[in-house]
Amino acid sequence: MTDISAAQIPAVARSAEPQFGDFVLLLKPRVMSLVVFTALAGMVAAPGSVHPVVAMASLLCIACGAGASGALNMWWDADIDAEMQRTRSRPVPRGMIAPGEALGFGLGLSVISVMMLAVVANPLSAGLLAFTIFFYAVVYTMWLKRSTPQNIVIGGAAGAFPPVIGWAAATGGIEPAPLLLFLVIFLWTPPHFWALALFRNDDYARAGVPMMPVIAGEASTRRQIWLYALLLAPVAIAPAFTVAGGPIYLAVALAANVAFLRGAWAVSRRSHAAAEADLYRAEKKLFGVSIVYLFVLFAAVVADAAIDATLGAVAWPVWY
Amino acid sequence: MREDHELHRRRRSRNIGLLVVLLGLVALLFWVTIAKMGSHAGNPWG
Numbered sequence: 347m348t349d350i351s352a353a354q355i356p357a358v359a360r361s362a363e364p365q366f367g368d369f370v371l372l373l374k375p376r377v378m379s380l381v382v383f384t385a386l387a388g389m390v391a392a393p394g395s396v397h398p399v400v401a402m403a404s405l406l407c408i409a410c411g412a413g414a415s416g417a418l419n420m421w422w423d424a425d426i427d428a429e430m431q432r433t434r435s436r437p438v439p440r441g442m443i444a445p446g447e448a449l450g451f452g453l454g455l456s457v458i459s460v461m462m463l464a465v466v467a468n469p470l471s472a473g474l475l476a477f478t479i480f481f482y483a484v485v486y487t488m489w490l491k492r493s494t495p496q497n498i499v500i501g502g503a504a505g506a507f508p509p510v511i512g513w514a515a516a517t518g519g520i521e522p523a524p525l526l527l528f529l530v531i532f533l534w535t536p537p538h539f540w541a542l543a544l545f546r547n548d549d550y551a552r553a554g555v556p557m558m559p560v561i562a563g564e565a566s567t568r569r570q571i572w573l574y575a576l577l578l579a580p581v582a583i584a585p586a587f588t589v590a591g592g593p594i595y596l597a598v599a600l601a602a603n604v605a606f607l608r609g610a611w612a613v614s615r616r617s618h619a620a621a622e623a624d625l626y627r628a629e630k631k632l633f634g635v636s637i638v639y640l641f642v643l644f645a646a647v648v649a650d651a652a653i654d655a656t657l658g659a660v661a662w663p664v665w666y
Numbered sequence: 667m668r669e670d671h672e673l674h675r676r677r678r679s680r681n682i683g684l685l686v687v688l689l690g691l692v693a694l695l696f697w698v699t700i701a702k703m704g705s706h707a708g709n710p711w712g
Contacts, residue, residue, distance in 0.1 A: 363676040366683030399701040403694055466698055 364447070368437040372420055372448055373413030373455075380640070381412040381508045384531065387644040388512030388524050390651040391590035396516045400466060404515040407463035408508060410455055411475045415504070417452030418483035421445050423491070429553040432546060452483070467515035474514055478507040492554070495561040502535030503528075509644075522666045523588035530585065530643065533578040537571040537610055538636040544568075544613070545626035545633075564621070568614045571632070575610035579603040582643060587665040592650030599646065602639045609635045 385408045389401055396404075420427065420438050428439035437443040443451075456479050464472035486501030494500075506528045513524035536558075543550055543557040544567060550557040559567045582603055586596035609632040616628055653660065 363673070364680065365676075366680045369680075369683075397701040397704070399697045403698045406694070 364437065364443045368442045369451060371437050372417045372443060372451060373410075374416030374419075375413075377416060377505075378409050378412050381505070382409045383641070384527070384644050385409075385508035385512035385515075387647040387651075388509030388527060388590075389516045391509075391523065391527075391647050392513045392516035393589060394517060401516070403466045404463060404471070405512070407459045407466060408475060408511055408515070410459035411463070411479055412508070414452045414455035414459055415479045415482040417448050417455065418479075419487045421448035421452060422483070422487050424448075426492075426553040426555060430546075430549040432549055456483075463515065468518045470518055470520075471511050471515035474507060474511045478504055478511065481507075492556065495556050495558045497556070498539040499536050502532050502539075505535060506531035521589070523585060523590035526581065526585045526588060527590060527644075527647070530578070530582050531640065533574055533581055534636065534640055537574045537578070537606075538633065538640075540567050540571050541613065541629050541633040541636060544621070544629040564618050568616065572610050572614035575607050579607060585647070587663055589664055590647055590650075592653065592660065592662050594649045594653065595643070595646040597646075598642050602642050605635055606632075606639050 382405055385405055389396065389404070420436055423433075424436075424438040424445050427433035427436050433439065438445055438448050456476075460472050460476045460479070463475050482501070482504035486497065486504055490497040490501050509527040509531070510520060510524045513527075514520055540558050543559050544564060547557070547559045547564070551560045558570065562570075583596070583599045585591045586593075586599055609628070612628045613632050621627075621629060
């Protein structure tokens with residue numbers, strides 16, 4: 347899967363020396379920032395306190411683990427990354443880093459991050475991190491991505507683990523609250539990626555990646571975006587009544603879900619012709635809204651935890 | 667020999683980056699050790 351023909355790699359790039367920044371790009375820094383943020387939310391929402399140095403070191407290990415899985419993804423997917431406009435400037439298809447280097451870097455960083463998390467935090471969080479790397483690199487990247495339109499539905503679990511890992515790093519256990527946060531990201535992933543896939547359909551089709559719009563068509567994808575948004579709304583509100591939530595989370599979750607449902611409804615009602623006419627404006631808007639949606643939900647988790655820590659626990663119904 | 671110099675120049679940013687990462691790792695391990703000792707076996711620094 348990583349055999350890139352010489353024609354796909356620019357001649358100038360092949361002779362270039364990889365710079366430090368190229369290895370940073372191999373870690374998918376934007377995905378990594380989301381992983382760190384959701385893991386931080388899981389960590390601060392957990393009952394009890396963690397030493398700030400231990401918390402920082404744990405987050406660093408989780409970030410490195412996420413980065414390692416990103417490097418392994420870029421190693422395996424170098425051939426299709428070279429085909430797609432969105433990914434062709436990545437370090438491996440650009441020829442800045444050899445596929446073997448990306449593989450070695452990803453594997454090395456995986457082992458180090460998991461072992462370090464076991465030492466710094468506990469074996470449970472390290473085991474979860476190892477499983478997440480395996481799930482993203484092997485189950486999603488090597489197996490699902492090229493074989494089924496349900497690739498990002500099942501593969502979304504990999505991106506949903508960080509708050510559970512953060513919680514486990516802080517407490518040494520798992521409770522319903524982090525599992526609900528897991529479900530929020532899990533159900534958020536399909537409408538988020540399918541909104542992107544709708545306006546990047548040609549890219550995915552050219553690369554032969556069986557994304558939902560490529561296989562099932564636009565109309566079916568639009569319906570499914572709406573269905574997942576409907577499923578997501580109650581699940582995203584539920585953490586308000588756990589130890590991870592509170593009044594701020596409830597207010598933010600209600601507002602965010604209204605915005606997300608409106609965006610998903612608008613996308614679901616559109617035809618291909620209407621989307622082509624305005625260059626997929628509603629789909630691009632939904633994609634942007636989905637990013638803000640996840641950010642504000644987890645920021646609200648952090649805000650409620652900060653209020654609890656500074657003002658003491660507020661009177662609030664905690665159901666589980 | 668000129669090619670060696672060119673190679674060193676091109677690798678400089680990567681080597682400096684790696685140095686910073688390794689120094690950061692040493693500092694982090696030191697502080698984690700201190701924090702762990704403080705919470706599990708009495709804080710020898712306090």
